[in-house]
Amino acid sequence: MALEAGLRAALRTLAATPHLLVALDFDGTLAPIVERAEDARALPASAAAVRVLAGLPSTTTALISGRALDSLRAVADSPSDTMLIGSHGAETWTGPDGAPLALTPHQAEVLARAVAVVEHVVAGHPGTRIEFKPAGVVLHTRTAADAVADAAVAAARAGLAALDGLRITDGKRVLEISVVEADKGQGLALLRQVSAATAVFFAGDDVTDEHAQRTLGAGDVGVRIGPGETAASFSVATPEAFTEVLEELAALRAAGAPR
Template identity: 45%
Template sequence: MTETPLPTPTESAIALAAALKQFAAADRVLLALDFDGTLAPFVDKPKSARALPESKAALEKLERTPDTWVAYVSGRPLSSLEIVTEADEDALLIGSHGVEVRFGRDGVSLDLSDEERSTLTRLGEVLQQLVDSVPGTRLEVKPVGFGVHYRLLEETDGADVVRRAYEAAATVSDSLTIRDGKDIIEFSVRGADKGDGIERLREYTAANAVLFAGDDVTDEDGFRVLRVESGDIGIKVGDGETLAQFRLADEKAVAAMLTLLAEARASRA
């Protein structure tokens, strides 16, 4: 373990360094990481997002280390997550907030019932109508739902779009999973969340300790399933209320943390 302190000034930097040291010494560890806003800075074209080079190097080092798993847990559809993470065929990927799962060569799991399919079709129709009527909004098609993007709108117009999207979706079904994210409101016919994704990863990898980092409100579902008493670590990236134990300022601070952890994990006794 290097004695270099985490370069980002946070109130809990020393406590985080101590927790990471303990984490790095565990038998089998899993790093489950959100992508956008955690590893990769936000960009205008979602497909152009890439992890910071320092993070990518640290994750590649961790992936080469025995008994160490790296997984990406994102709200992006799996097909998009595969591109931006530049994932190889062994990658562990959770897309669509836990709905889509790809565990290396074991394949993808996603099976919709007939009822879910028909709800999905109608949901797409009503939300497309809404987006068509409001310039500056955009509909994103997701495997089991839709996201209405409104980043280009003024705050009050954005709030109005969210309200109308709720109303439109309610005409289709009263049992949709709704996620209010950063300038996006999402409606899904399947109710998995990032916490479900992390639990599946924990089971699949048989990890003794899990580290999860994320920046958005939907990442709170991930922090909720962590077992802090068993050495799990939750890291909230950026501002906002959180269940996570630790906070890092931004993607650069995450890169520094991963670099430190990769070194500690590779050199453990």
């Protein structure tokens, strides 16, 4: 697939920036969506392009994911200096000196009650499952029938309504519940600050990635993978098509990165 002329031109301009931050979602962007989250792996060519970018001067790579950090590390196999944002911004790893996430006693109590609600929902809705995160809990409905999935989400929302201090977000066949007020836009802003980037490339496929897309400004480039309303300037159809975008950016940056 040939890249559209506008995207190619934007990548060429971006590649010449003094310090480039390449921040990427994982599931649905680097890796195709799969039924079992633990089976997800980045497409080999996309992973190779990220490694090239990570090895270039004045270039910082990062992953921004809804996954908990431990889960992201397990499936991503990213370069060791790639910064990580997990749990939609609630967890961050910007280097070995970073402080781990710590909940207040109130947050821990609310999280425990939210977990109990989701466990009860999963027990009564075949094909759904629960995922535990340091600052939240997730209801997964990808392997449930559509009617069961809808009923499970409705039941979870009803059970969680009485709890204060929750952030509840719909994603692709998931309901994300967190006791930390954070999103991928805040995560990307942190990465921009820590890396001292002069321009940012961001790509994602889900509604939760739009928080990050909306933070992009003049000189940045955003790409949406798959259909859906987006604030990104450009879209491609699939993770496989996005591989070509990453390879083009890596080639352009390698040819013209500041030394």
